[in-house]
Amino acid sequence: MNRRIFVAAGLALLGLGRRAWAQLAEPTAPIRYAPLTRAVKIPSEAVKTPWQPAEFVAESTASGRRVLISGVLFRTDTGLSALCVTCPHEQCQVDLVTDEPRLSRMAGGKSTHPLFECGCHLSVFDAANDGARLSGETPRGLYRFRVARVDEGVVEITEVEAAALSEV
Amino acid sequence: MKRRLFTLASPVIGFAAAVSLAGQAPSPAPASTQEKLYISLESTDNLAVVDLKSFKHIKTLKVGMHPHGQASPASQDKLYVAAEIGGTVTLVDTIRDEVVKTFDVGFGVEPQNGAITPDGRFLYQPSYAGYWQVFDTQKEQIIEYIHTLGIGHNTVMAPDGRFAYLLPIAGGPGHFARESLGLPRTQPKEVTVVDARAHKVVGTIPVGSGPRPGTISPDGRRLYMNVDDLMGFLVIDTAARKVIGKATYTLTADEQAVRSRSHGIAVANDGKEVWSNDVVHNLTFAFDVTVNPPKQIARFAVGRQPYWIMRSKDGMTIYVSCPSSDELIAFDVAAKKEKGRIQFPKGSHPTRMLTVAAPAASMRTSR
Numbered sequence: 001m002n003r004r005i006f007v008a009a010g011l012a013l014l015g016l017g018r019r020a021w022a023q024l025a026e027p028t029a030p031i032r033y034a035p036l037t038r039a040v041k042i043p044s045e046a047v048k049t050p051w052q053p054a055e056f057v058a059e060s061t062a063s064g065r066r067v068l069i070s071g072v073l074f075r076t077d078t079g080l081s082a083l084c085v086t087c088p089h090e091q092c093q094v095d096l097v098t099d100e101p102r103l104s105r106m107a108g109g110k111s112t113h114p115l116f117e118c119g120c121h122l123s124v125f126d127a128a129n130d131g132a133r134l135s136g137e138t139p140r141g142l143y144r145f146r147v148a149r150v151d152e153g154v155v156e157i158t159e160v161e162a163a164a165l166s167e168v
Numbered sequence: 169m170k171r172r173l174f175t176l177a178s179p180v181i182g183f184a185a186a187v188s189l190a191g192q193a194p195s196p197a198p199a200s201t202q203e204k205l206y207i208s209l210e211s212t213d214n215l216a217v218v219d220l221k222s223f224k225h226i227k228t229l230k231v232g233m234h235p236h237g238q239a240s241p242a243s244q245d246k247l248y249v250a251a252e253i254g255g256t257v258t259l260v261d262t263i264r265d266e267v268v269k270t271f272d273v274g275f276g277v278e279p280q281n282g283a284i285t286p287d288g289r290f291l292y293q294p295s296y297a298g299y300w301q302v303f304d305t306q307k308e309q310i311i312e313y314i315h316t317l318g319i320g321h322n323t324v325m326a327p328d329g330r331f332a333y334l335l336p337i338a339g340g341p342g343h344f345a346r347e348s349l350g351l352p353r354t355q356p357k358e359v360t361v362v363d364a365r366a367h368k369v370v371g372t373i374p375v376g377s378g379p380r381p382g383t384i385s386p387d388g389r390r391l392y393m394n395v396d397d398l399m400g401f402l403v404i405d406t407a408a409r410k411v412i413g414k415a416t417y418t419l420t421a422d423e424q425a426v427r428s429r430s431h432g433i434a435v436a437n438d439g440k441e442v443w444s445n446d447v448v449h450n451l452t453f454a455f456d457v458t459v460n461p462p463k464q465i466a467r468f469a470v471g472r473q474p475y476w477i478m479r480s481k482d483g484m485t486i487y488v489s490c491p492s493s494d495e496l497i498a499f500d501v502a503a504k505k506e507k508g509r510i511q512f513p514k515g516s517h518p519t520r521m522l523t524v525a526a527p528a529a530s531m532r533t534s535r
Binding site for chain 1: 210211342421422426428448472473475492514515517
């Protein structure tokens with residue numbers, strides 16, 4: 001067998017094994033969060049209406065590097081959700097899609113609630129389920145922020161999923 | 169002897185220099201041509217035709233599902249458009265702007281951005297399955313498969329048609345989830361050089377990171393290429409087959425704090441400039457490539473998430489597509505100014521494009 005092909009096949013098998021292990025391990029691994037440099041504060045009034053997005057930019061650090069992360073806070077039917085709007089696939093921005101014609105195209109008319117769509121490669125994420133991956137190139141769902149508290153009419157976001165810091 | 173060789177070679181070199189192919193090398197459009205830009209509207213399965221004299225969207229053609237890259241031979245009378253979903257390639261008559269036929273000959277998993285030899289005979293069509301197919305346009309069949317170990321994506325043809333440069337992306341889990349037809353795929357981080365006459369691999373160019381879009385200088389001596397994790401582009405000496413330089417965008421502190429990537433690159437101004445996109449920061453940069461390392465000479469705010477760049481045939485206008493805002497933007501290369509903008513219908517998702525100097529009907533030349 002051609003040596004190059006042999007080595008490549010070995011590497012491919014190794015890669016598949018690692019991916020399989022990662023997939024098996026993923027459901028049980030708790031999400032690690034990292035602190036923001038300063039809390040993001042958004043008036044509750046801005047997200048009073050379900051699916052009305054309030055955009056923000058959060059700051060953190062990773063290996064001494066300053067990182068800015070764009071996010072969106074919105075209210076679902078069950079509560080508040082704060083998600084990173086950077087697609088985990090190739091860092092393009094995702095949009096919260098609420099208009100019916102576009103939703104129909106994205107989900108074949110099956111979605112009863114808004115979805116996120118990547119502006120570059122059209123990956124689709126479930127806005128009602130913490131940005132979970134629904135389809136497309138993305139290897140995972142949207143990175144999450146943690147809402148620490150809602151106090152005196154202000155929503156305070158203090159942490160972001162640690163994995164986001166090296167990927168966005 | 170040397171003089172004789174030079175004399176014999178001169179017409180060949182002259183002919184090669186005059187040939188324009190697959191959107192790579194600049195050549196002025198003769199008066200009897202209509203210069204147009206063909207752009208894939210991915211979300212609507214359409215190909216938009218833009219007249220470049222008036223800069224107006226003049227026609228829309230229904231092509232294969234999720235249209236991707238295009239290629240046109242030196243004759244410029246036809247265009248091949250790959251369709252990611254469905255795995256087909258559609259042939260378009262660029263004189264009448266009509267779909268001629270669709271080839272469904274097993275282009276593999278999601279055909280991507282190919283390139284064609286100047287004579288129009290061989291289309292190098294990459295597939296996510298990990299290889300390039302050589303499609304003989306005369307026999308209308310695939311005659312060769314070229315395996316690169318990478319995820320087949322972008323292709324650059326040398327201006328003289330001697331070499332094809334295959335640029336497989338490193339890819340992620342999504343890409344590797346596609347069928348490979350049994351062929352191994354890794355992340356080779358190299359360009360594969362193919363003799364485009366024999367369709368055989370003749371070398372590789374290590375680039376240190378996953379290859380992204382590339383383009384070539386009019387004389388074929390320099391390959392410019394975006395790669396993963398570089399905000400800028402590499403300069404490659406095609407004769408030496410090695411990286412000889414690197415251009416890096418100048419970004420503000422806030423921009424540096426937001427991870428982005430470079431995607432979309434074109435040569436302008438008779439090979440003196442290279443224009444390249446910064447996707448996440450919504451920027452396009454122009455560099456002077458007469459010096460090494462290339463020097464940044466302009467930066468432009470464009471639409472949302474610029475994706476592709478194409479130049480006019482004379483190399484003095486640059487077109488930038490922005491799929492997230494459904495825009496096509498034209499820049500005057502000499503003045504370094506925006507000179508026009510087309511807004512496509514919302515959700516069209518304009519991505520890959522190619523300029524074509526389509527001949528008048530009486531001038532049809534190639535097979």
